[in-house]
Amino acid sequence: MNYQWYPGHMTKAKRMMQENIKLIDLVIELVDARVPLSSRNPDIDELAKNKSRILLLNKFDLADAEYNKKWSSYFKEKGFYAVEIDSRSKTGMKNIQKAVQEACKEKIERNKMRGIINRPVRAMVVGIPNVGKSTFINSFAGKACAKTGNKPGVTKGKQWIRLNKGLELLDTPGILWPKFEEQAVGMRLALIGSMNDEILNIDELALELISFLEKNYPGSLMERYETDRKTENTFEILKEICINRRCYLKGEEPDISRAAAIVLDDFRHGRLGRITLEFPNEVQSNS
Numbered sequence: 001m002n003y004q005w006y007p008g009h010m011t012k013a014k015r016m017m018q019e020n021i022k023l024i025d026l027v028i029e030l031v032d033a034r035v036p037l038s039s040r041n042p043d044i045d046e047l048a049k050n051k052s053r054i055l056l057l058n059k060f061d062l063a064d065a066e067y068n069k070k071w072s073s074y075f076k077e078k079g080f081y082a083v084e085i086d087s088r089s090k091t092g093m094k095n096i097q098k099a100v101q102e103a104c105k106e107k108i109e110r111n112k113m114r115g116i117i118n119r120p121v122r123a124m125v126v127g128i129p130n131v132g133k134s135t136f137i138n139s140f141a142g143k144a145c146a147k148t149g150n151k152p153g154v155t156k157g158k159q160w161i162r163l164n165k166g167l168e169l170l171d172t173p174g175i176l177w178p179k180f181e182e183q184a185v186g187m188r189l190a191l192i193g194s195m196n197d198e199i200l201n202i203d204e205l206a207l208e209l210i211s212f213l214e215k216n217y218p219g220s221l222m223e224r225y226e227t228d229r230k231t232e233n234t235f236e237i238l239k240e241i242c243i244n245r246r247c248y249l250k251g252e253e254p255d256i257s258r259a260a261a262i263v264l265d266d267f268r269h270g271r272l273g274r275i276t277l278e279f280p281n282e283v284q285s286n287s
């Protein structure tokens, strides 16, 4: 399958972000803790150059705890202010204010020297679709100001949220980039739900996931669907899941597509356990 999704609203969103970047002191980039590198949009590096930045590893509740630590260290070693958070339950949020202050230290001191005090820091919240930008803003603000949803492309335009913590946040629509250098990156983004499912071959995507899980998290499928592990053939495993979940077409024919959708949904909601899809030790020389 060829992974690509770059609809017109993303081009428009990117232009809006470029136009607004001059108003911004700080770029808050959200990545998905299950795919911390694949979920970094290279266009954001270009957009945020010369700006203070912090990196939030969101949805850390869904990712493997051991690798969360490793990825945090990985980014810190690269000089990022990186914070692990779960925007839904608000875990880790208290560490953000400190990271904001640290990342903007120079700016705040420069303002002080010029006699400008209490000027709020203006931050643009950026990231790929469905990574949790709007949920993060709502949690941080302590009230539901931004629309959220369990699919990519929920935020369509910009929205300023003024907090009374010396911080103003700009919510932006999630953006991808026109072409993935590696198709594996596209596949991971499809798995976490950052691409529109309607353009994807869900059966194929589920088979990719099964293959990854059997290699890296053996036992996760067996535990949930009681697959018996006599086979390494991913299609056979998906058929076993059909049986376990009673997904049948007319007669006894397995309904592969229904089982594929179930596996993906279970993965996305953490029902297969905490799973990380890429590992820092596999990184060659990225960023």
Ligand SMILES: Nc1nc2c(ncn2[C@@H]2O[C@H](COP(=O)(O)OP(=O)(O)OP(=O)(O)O)[C@@H](O)[C@H]2O)c(=O)[nH]1
Pocket (backbone or CB within 6 Å): 058, 059, 060, 061, 062, 085, 086, 087, 088, 089, 127, 128, 129, 130, 131, 132, 133, 134, 135, 136, 147, 148, 149, 150, 151, 152, 153, 154, 155, 156, 172, 173, 174, 175
């Ligand atoms: N488990 C978990 N789910 C989260 C977390 N943050 C957000 N979500 C869920 O992820 C989904 C997407 O959240 P949004 O805040 O709408 O994502 P977004 O980045 O604003 O998406 P777009 O506006 O489409 O770009 C929602 O179903 C949220 O409930 C988190 O830290 N952990």
Ligand SMILES: [Mg+2]
Pocket (backbone or CB within 6 Å): 133, 134, 135, 147, 148, 154, 155, 172, 173, 174
């Ligand atoms: Mg949003």
